[in-house]
Amino acid sequence: MRLYLVKLTDVDYDTYDAAIIGCESKQKLEEMLLTDKVFDKEDALGVYKGRSPRVEYPYDFDIGRWQKVESIEAVGFSDYETDKEAVVFLASFNAG
Numbered sequence: 001m002r003l004y005l006v007k008l009t010d011v012d013y014d015t016y017d018a019a020i021i022g023c024e025s026k027q028k029l030e031e032m033l034l035t036d037k038v039f040d041k042e043d044a045l046g047v048y049k050g051r052s053p054r055v056e057y058p059y060d061f062d063i064g065r066w067q068k069v070e071s072i073e074a075v076g077f078s079d080y081e082t083d084k085e086a087v088v089f090l091a092s093f094n095a096g
Helices: 026-035
Strands: 002-008 015-023 069-077 086-094
Touching: 002 026, 015 026, 026 069, 026 086
Parallel strands: none
Antiparallel strands: 002 015, 002 069, 015 086
């Protein structure tokens, strides 16, 4: 599994600004982040979505309504095994 540093735009307190996420490829992670919006905190109506069953969450991570993915950078590898499509290994949270 490849490890990626995902950085988000900083828009407010009580939001995440970055995470280390494991996934099989950058293309798959981009699909989950940008197309499928698996990590979005709220749906189109502003209702909290909760955790995705496609992701393993040792650490919480979600993208707030006004945030965007700023960058996705490969940072390493892991031999960690999971039956999920992605794993949140570490996340940075901006507390109020």
